[in-house]
Amino acid sequence: MQLILASQSPRRRALLDSIGLTYTVETGPELDEDAVLADASIGDFPARMLELARRKGRPVSLANPDSLVLSADTMVLLDEHRLGKPADPADALRMLSLLSGRVHHVATAVVLQRSADGLCLQELERTEVRFRKLPQESLQRYLERARPWDKAGAYAIQDLGSLLVERISGDYPNIVGLPLVRTAQMLEKAGIPVL
Numbered sequence: 001m002q003l004i005l006a007s008q009s010p011r012r013r014a015l016l017d018s019i020g021l022t023y024t025v026e027t028g029p030e031l032d033e034d035a036v037l038a039d040a041s042i043g044d045f046p047a048r049m050l051e052l053a054r055r056k057g058r059p060v061s062l063a064n065p066d067s068l069v070l071s072a073d074t075m076v077l078l079d080e081h082r083l084g085k086p087a088d089p090a091d092a093l094r095m096l097s098l099l100s101g102r103v104h105h106v107a108t109a110v111v112l113q114r115s116a117d118g119l120c121l122q123e124l125e126r127t128e129v130r131f132r133k134l135p136q137e138s139l140q141r142y143l144e145r146a147r148p149w150d151k152a153g154a155y156a157i158q159d160l161g162s163l164l165v166e167r168i169s170g171d172y173p174n175i176v177g178l179p180l181v182r183t184a185q186m187l188e189k190a191g192i193p194v195l
Helices: 010-018 033-037 042-063 089-099 136-146 160-164 172-176 180-189
Strands: 003-005 068-078 081-083 103-114 119-131 165-169
Touching: 003 010, 010 172, 033 042, 042 068, 042 103, 042 119, 068 180, 081 089, 089 136, 103 172, 103 180, 119 172, 119 180, 136 160, 160 165, 172 180
Parallel strands: 003 068
Antiparallel strands: 068 081, 068 103, 103 119, 119 165
């Protein structure tokens, strides 16, 4: 059974590679995520994230009806706010300043679908992350060195961003972009043995 990852994320590919899965990568048309999330409250995010993940994988599943298509959507959530990818360096500094010394959550919606038989498995993983309290100068140096312009919340825990984090509670790979244990359980349920 063929597995297709409906994501261009190098982090998701690295995570799947780390557990030895064989898969191909194929993506559908670009989605306007802001349109799907525009009027969402914090309580709406889980359902909207699952919707986004389904929409990302659906065109790929329709084009490959007998394959299993894996898609995901990851968000950084702080209080009532979603922190997406920074618009510019000033926005990145604003985000890191908001996160500094506080707890936030990284949530990932994972969807596995096969259009031939209507299979659609959906799960949401949430990990708690506490940032160290850091002065603006340290945050600015991080931005200059890491340049996390394409990262939700303006950081990546798998590299220099690990120095921003005081502790996590939950699934570490989820913060990188894909909760591996939950994904493996879904794949096994769909007929792809992981272990």
